[in-house]
Amino acid sequence: MNGLLETAHPDLVQRARIALGSRNLVLVGLMGAGKSAIGRLLAHSLSVPFIDSDHEIERVSRMSITDLFAAYGEDEFRALEGRVLKRLLKTGPRVVSTGGGAFINERTRRHIKRGGLTVWLKADIDVLWERVNKRDTRPLLKTENPRQTLENLMNTRYPIYAEADLTVQSRDVRKEIIAEAVLAAIAASADKQT
Numbered sequence: 072m073n074g075l076l077e078t079a080h081p082d083l084v085q086r087a088r089i090a091l092g093s094r095n096l097v098l099v100g101l102m103g104a105g106k107s108a109i110g111r112l113l114a115h116s117l118s119v120p121f122i123d124s125d126h127e128i129e130r131v132s133r134m135s136i137t138d139l140f141a142a143y144g145e146d147e148f149r150a151l152e153g154r155v156l157k158r159l160l161k162t163g164p165r166v167v168s169t170g171g172g173a174f175i176n177e178r179t180r181r182h183i184k185r186g187g188l189t190v191w192l193k194a195d196i197d198v199l200w201e202r203v204n205k206r207d208t209r210p211l212l213k214t215e216n217p218r219q220t221l222e223n224l225m226n227t228r229y230p231i232y233a234e235a236d237l238t239v240q241s242r243d244v245r246k247e248i249i250a251e252a253v254l255a256a257i258a259a260s261a262d263k264q265t
């Protein structure tokens with residue numbers, strides 16, 4: 072699947088894996104930043120399990136995110152998201168991709184910070200919009216002007232995502248390149264501490 076990560080940079084993978092230790096690697100960031108896609112690649116190359124909190128919520132509730140929002144509202148969704156993440160983060164190492172709003176909720180953010188090494192996948196509006204406008208599975212973007220809504224979310228959320236341990240720019244390049252940048256950031260952060 073991700074031969075590039077495995078064959079071209081085994082040293083980088085190993086350094087990142089050692090730096091992670093038994094901690095979870097938790098990806099945070101806005102819808103479309105690539106948390107799910109990049110998280111899957113990272114888990115594969117680090118040889119640790121991958122979990123996506125949105126998928127886990129859908130699995131335990133047996134409902135889609137869209138239906139959960141419609142039936143119970145955002146507050147209930149956030150409460151469920153917090154409980155699911157608290158449980159997921161008890162065991163490591165894993166790669167955990169969070170839903171876009173998880174790190175924004177104060178309580179859930181505390182669980183996430185306690186449970187692992189956090190990486191913010193940061194992207195600009197054009198990259199995000201290009202990716203999210205293809206599907207209509209994101210309830211928060213069902214507005215008259217979803218691109219403007221996304222920009223508003225960037226303005227309110229970016230200062231909070233910035234609390235993550237590491238930030239990696241998610242650009243319009245192949246997913247493997249972004250995954251590799253995450254591994255490099257993790258390895259470099261461990262180098263700084265020694």
Ligand SMILES: Nc1ncnc2c1ncn2[C@@H]1O[C@H](COP(=O)(O)OP(=O)(O)OP(=O)(O)O)[C@@H](O)[C@H]1O
Binds near residue numbers: 105106108243245
């Ligand atoms: N570097 C990339 N190059 C091309 N496509 C990408 C890249 N990263 C992500 N994508 C694609 O963009 C879309 C959104 O990515 P993804 O679902 O991983 O975002 P997300 O951060 O998990 O969003 P959400 O918070 O809504 O779950 C997907 O179709 C994914 O395959």
Ligand SMILES: O=C(O)C1=C[C@@H](O)[C@@H](O)[C@H](O)C1
Binds near residue numbers: 101102209210
């Ligand atoms: O940014 C958000 O608040 C969300 C992002 C998605 O991952 C889902 O968790 C849901 O659509 C809410």
Ligand SMILES: [Mg+2]
Binds near residue numbers: 106107108125170
């Ligand atoms: Mg996702």
